[in-house]
Amino acid sequence: MSGLGVSSPPGVARAWLAAIALVGTASVASCSPDAEPAECSGQPAFVLTVTAQGGGLPTDLELEVRYGGSQKPETYRLVAPHEPEVVFCTVAPVTAETGAAASGAGGAPGEPESLACRLWTEGPANVVLRADGFPPLMVDLQVDADRCTVTESVELMRGDGGADS
Numbered sequence: 001m002s003g004l005g006v007s008s009p010p011g012v013a014r015a016w017l018a019a020i021a022l023v024g025t026a027s028v029a030s031c032s033p034d035a036e037p038a039e040c041s042g043q044p045a046f047v048l049t050v051t052a053q054g055g056g057l058p059t060d061l062e063l064e065v066r067y068g069g070s071q072k073p074e075t076y077r078l079v080a081p082h083e084p085e086v087v088f089c090t091v092a093p094v095t096a097e098t099g100a101a102a103s104g105a106g107g108a109p110g111e112p113e114s115l116a117c118r119l120w121t122e123g124p125a126n127v128v129l130r131a132d133g134f135p136p137l138m139v140d141l142q143v144d145a146d147r148c149t150v151t152e153s154v155e156l157m158r159g160d161g162g163a164d165s
Contacts, residue, residue, distance in 0.1 A: 045125070045150065049116045053158050056112060059078060089115055090116050121141075126141070129154070135159035
């Protein structure tokens with residue numbers, strides 16, 4: 001061991017420092033919990049697709065999205081203008097191929113058939129969907145370390161249209 005310079009106290013200290021530096025470098029290079037994978041940059045945390053039982057979406061559909069430490073949710077309304085911060089939605093209209101004649105379900109051509117929302121929350125999000133005739137639907141979205149974007153699809157189910165809708 002004396003040939004390696006490890007037998008003296010300064011040699012032992014140098015050996016320990018070298019080992020710590022090697023381990024520290026390996027852990028930083030492999031996967032740091034603070035570093036986001038480069039391939040995920042420019043992608044939303046979630047893509048939420050919303051459809052409704054029986055065909056087209058209700059025109060009064062509202063999504064309330066809570067995320068991060070925000071006390072105030074971002075609200076998206078299907079028929080109202082919206083200044084997005086983290087919620088960006090696209091409506092897919094009913095077409096002749098997807099409408100009532102094609103599937104036996106409701107929804108006239110031109111009505112909104114589905115809604116796809118990209119949520120740029122950079123962390124978990126809670127979404128509440130509301131519309132007349134449908135009970136509120138709560139969706140708890142959690143990030144997945146193995147995927148850049150978590151995809152979730154939900155279907156609004158008709159309810160009694162009571163006070164909770």
